[in-house]
Amino acid sequence: xxxxxxxxxxxxxxxxxxxxxxxxxxxxxxxxxxxxxxxxxxxxxxxxxxxxxxxxxxxxxxxxxxxxxxxxxxxx
Amino acid sequence: xxxxxxxxxxxxxxxxxxxxxxxxxxxxxxxxxxxxxxxxxxxxxxxxxxxxxxxxxxxxxxxxxxxxxxxxxxxxxxxxxxxxxxxxxxxxxxxxxxxxxxxxxxxxxxxxxxxxxxxxxxxxxxxxxxxxxxxxxxxxxxxxxxxxxxxxxxxxxxxxxxxxxxxxxxxxxxxxxxxxxxxxxxxxxxxxxxxxxxxxxxxxxxxxxxxxxxxxxxxxxxxxxxxxxxxxxxxxxxxxxxxxxxxxxxxxxxxxxxxxxxxxxxxxxxxxxxxxxxxxxxxxxxxxxxxxxxxxxxxxxxxxxxxxxxxxxxxxxxxxxxxxxxxxxxxxxxxxxxxxxxxxxxxxxxxxxxxxxxxxxxxxxxxxxxxxxxxxxxxxxxxxxxxxxxxxxxxxxxxxxxxxxxxxxxxxxxxxxxxxxxxxxxxxxxxxxxx
Numbered sequence: 001x002x003x004x005x006x007x008x009x010x011x012x013x014x015x016x017x018x019x020x021x022x023x024x025x026x027x028x029x030x031x032x033x034x035x036x037x038x039x040x041x042x043x044x045x046x047x048x049x050x051x052x053x054x055x056x057x058x059x060x061x062x063x064x065x066x067x068x069x070x071x072x073x074x075x076x
Numbered sequence: 077x078x079x080x081x082x083x084x085x086x087x088x089x090x091x092x093x094x095x096x097x098x099x100x101x102x103x104x105x106x107x108x109x110x111x112x113x114x115x116x117x118x119x120x121x122x123x124x125x126x127x128x129x130x131x132x133x134x135x136x137x138x139x140x141x142x143x144x145x146x147x148x149x150x151x152x153x154x155x156x157x158x159x160x161x162x163x164x165x166x167x168x169x170x171x172x173x174x175x176x177x178x179x180x181x182x183x184x185x186x187x188x189x190x191x192x193x194x195x196x197x198x199x200x201x202x203x204x205x206x207x208x209x210x211x212x213x214x215x216x217x218x219x220x221x222x223x224x225x226x227x228x229x230x231x232x233x234x235x236x237x238x239x240x241x242x243x244x245x246x247x248x249x250x251x252x253x254x255x256x257x258x259x260x261x262x263x264x265x266x267x268x269x270x271x272x273x274x275x276x277x278x279x280x281x282x283x284x285x286x287x288x289x290x291x292x293x294x295x296x297x298x299x300x301x302x303x304x305x306x307x308x309x310x311x312x313x314x315x316x317x318x319x320x321x322x323x324x325x326x327x328x329x330x331x332x333x334x335x336x337x338x339x340x341x342x343x344x345x346x347x348x349x350x351x352x353x354x355x356x357x358x359x360x361x362x363x364x365x366x367x368x369x370x371x372x373x374x375x376x377x378x379x380x381x382x383x384x385x386x387x388x389x390x391x392x393x394x395x396x397x398x399x400x401x402x403x404x405x406x407x408x409x410x411x412x413x414x415x416x417x418x419x420x421x422x423x424x425x426x427x428x429x430x431x432x433x434x435x436x437x438x439x440x441x442x443x444x445x446x447x448x449x450x451x452x453x454x455x456x457x458x459x460x461x462x463x464x465x466x467x468x469x470x471x472x473x474x475x476x477x478x479x480x481x482x483x484x485x486x487x488x489x490x491x492x493x494x495x496x497x498x499x500x501x502x503x504x505x506x507x508x509x510x511x
Contacts (some may be wrong), residue, residue, distance in 0.1 A: 018489060019474045032483075033251040034419070037278040037450055053253030053283040 005068040009043070013064075016042050027066075028058040036061065043067065049074040078178070078197040079204070079238055080143050084109055086241035090215075095238075097218075097262065098133045098246040105241060108137070115141035124168045124180070126150040126161060129226035131248045136225070136234065143178055143197070150180045150192070151226035153482040160480070167378065168192070174374045181228060183328040183422065190427060192377035193328045202370035203332045204235035206352035210335045211296055211322055218243040218264035222250050223272065228328045229301050229420070233270060250275050253283055257290075266295035272420035273304040274451045280311055281450075288315045296320035298335070301420030302452060303408065306345040313339045323348055325406055330392045331371025333357065334406045348398075348406040357406055358391070364412065365398045366391050414506055416443075419451030421484040425506070428487060431480045432457060435473060437465040440496045444509045446489055455487035458509075460496060 013022055016038050017031075024030050031039070039061065040051045049071065060070045086095070087109035095108040103111065115137055119125070125142050129135055129151050142149040150168065152161060168180070179195040207213055213236040221244055223230035237244045245259045260267050267290075271279070276299060279287050294316055304323055312321055321339040325348040326332040334357065336349025351357050355369040372392050375383035386393055395413040398406055416423045425443035432441045440460040448454035461468065470490030477486045497505040 018470060019486070031251065033249050033278070034274070034450060036251050037282060040282055041449060051282070053257075053279075053286065056251075056253060056282075 003068065005071055006064050008046070009064055009067050009071070012042050012046060013039065022064055025063075027063050028061040031061065039067070043071055047071050047075060077201065078143060079200050079235055080112070080140055082239045083112065083140060086238060090241040093241055094243045095241075096133055096136060096244050096246065097259075099248075101133060103133060108140075111137045112140040112144060116144040119145040119147060122146040124148045124150060124171060124173070126152055126165045126168070128152050128156055128161070129154045129224055131225055131246060133246070136244075136246070139225075148173060148177050148180060150182075151231070152182060153226055154224065155483045157479055157481070160482075164192075171378060173377070177374065180377050181226070181231070181328050183227075190424070191379060191382060194374040194377055195328075196374050199331055199371055199373070200235050201239075202354040203232050204239045206332045206354050206371060207232065207236040208240065210332075210349075210352040211298060212320065213237065213240060213242065213268075214266065214295075215240045215242055216265040217295060218245055218262045218267050220245045220247060220256065220259045220262075220267065220269040222247040222256060222275070223270060223420075224249075228326065228331075229270060229272070232326070232332055250278070253279075257283075257286060260290050260293060267293050268296045268298075269294075270298045270300070272301050273299055273308065274302070274419035276304065276308055276312065277450050280308060280315075284311075284315065291316050291318060294319040296322060296337075298322040298324055300324035300326055302417045303346070305452075306343075309338050309343055309345070313343055325349075325365075325408065327394065329373045329386060330367040330394065331355070331369075331373070333367050333369075333371065336405060344405070344407075346407045346409070347401075348408060350404050350406070357400065359399055360393065363397050363399065363409075364394060365396045365406070365408075366393045368392075416445045416453055416455060418445075418453055418455060418484060423455060423485050425455075428455065428457065428477070428481065428485055429504075431477055431485075432459070432473065434480070435476050437462045437468050438473070439463075442496050442504050442506075442509060443487060444506075448488075454489060455485075456489040456491060457487040458491050458493045458496065460493060 017035055020030050036056050044051045060066055087105040091106035093105050094102050095105040096103050125147055127138055139149050176196045177194055178197045178200055180192040182192050219233055219237055221230050221233050225231050320337045322335045323338055325334040333355045334349045334351045336347045354371055358366045360366055368391050375387055397410040398408045414425055428443040429441055432438050439462045442458050444456050445453040446456040497508045499505045
């Protein structure tokens with residue numbers, strides 16, 4: 001079951017990155033630099049957290065679940 | 077002399093100096109020259125050769141090797157669909173080019189249709205000398221190239237670096253920003269780089285402090301290809317008070333024309349500086365920027381009509397609106413064409429529409445711009461779906477377009493509309509959508 005944060009991230013990214021396959025097993029490889037920056041900025045704004053370039057690792061950006069984990073680690 | 081003569085000289089004068097660094101590999105000038113010479117021996121003399129930009133050492137070696145073999149290099153987008161590559165190669169077969177042609181660079185350019193711009197060896201040398209004089213490229217510099225090498229913006233950085241025996245560090249884009257900062261740590265006395273405005277926006281938003289920590293390492297940063305918002309200019313000056321920050325006027329057709337160090341205490345908005353030594357600027361009575369000098373293209377390949385429309389009597393007439401201020405500095409005020417600038421990549425909406433109309437489910441469409449927080453503008457396609465398009469998604473259309481267009485020409489946003497407005501004579505009513 002997806003949790004609430006995951007659902008929120010999914011809908012945010014569907015809106016801002018309509019061409020990216022969010023359910024891809026390798027989300028990071030689907031993204032270009034614009035996609036990476038868009039994700040960091042959209043999530044920073046939505047969740048009131050501070051994400052920066054160093055957070056844009058392939059591991060953190062591998063799936064919606066890993067993005068949710070990143071957001072949760074920053075809000076704690 | 078052509079650029080490759082300077083490469084040979086740099087290999088003689090500074091054999092052990094690092095010429096190129098990319099993905100953990102590097103070559104000294106001696107090694108680079110040997111690789112280039114070796115590859116050129118396997119090429120037929122005087123051919124026109126297309127090559128996809130692999131954004132690595134191999135691409136740079138091939139580029140130089142083609143020139144040494146007396147050939148013409150046609151570098152294409154990394155993600156160019158094979159169908160496009162084949163049709164470009166076929167269209168160039170048997171083409172007679174002017175004496176001294178070095179490259180054909182494909183661009184959407186000033187009039188708005190993908191065209192091959194003919195670049196001469198003389199142009200390359202003039203661009204190199206303009207940059208050395210205008211921005212202070214030096215022998216002890218390591219320059220980080222993070223943009224695509226098949227475009228003038230990044231390709232032209234190779235020219236002064238080779239001429240001076242300096243170091244080029246090639247990155248495959250800015251997706252992994254950590255790699256970019258590692259590149260800035262390269263052990264050279266000075267580092268410099270080129271960013272499109274979208275990348276500057278991205279770094280200011282996401283890595284401001286990190287970028288600021290390089291204030292004493294960064295000799296200069298150049299921006300160009302799209303207007304740099306004034307607030308971003310001011311923030312950059314504040315962050316990097318001792319770094320020269322250039323805003324440049326350049327295009328494939330005109331070459332590198334003018335540059336302005338906006339970290340001069342005045343930070344003049346929209347200013348692009350004075351023409352560089354090989355260039356002159358004339359504003360037409362209509363207020364359009366036209367350019368003269370050795371950096372100009374030789375024409376469009378196989379298109380005498382378009383060539384005559386843009387290049388006459390040693391002058392390239394652009395679609396950019398601008399003026400020269402009382403200090404002789406160029407200011408850009410707008411653009412008189414339908415071309416949409418997506419983060420520095422110029423896209424002709426008609427080319428996108430033509431590709432989309434080829435899809436059986438698309439009844440009508442128009443490609444417009446939409447504000448985007450990073451790139452300034454993004455492409456949006458408004459679509460009238462055909463009768464049996466139920467269950468068909470924008471994503472399907474996007475993947476259809478990806479097979480036919482370079483990646484940056486594929487719209488990011490899609491919206492279904494009941495109809496597309498046209499003018500009384502049936503043309504797309506672009507003005508209606510430019511609200």
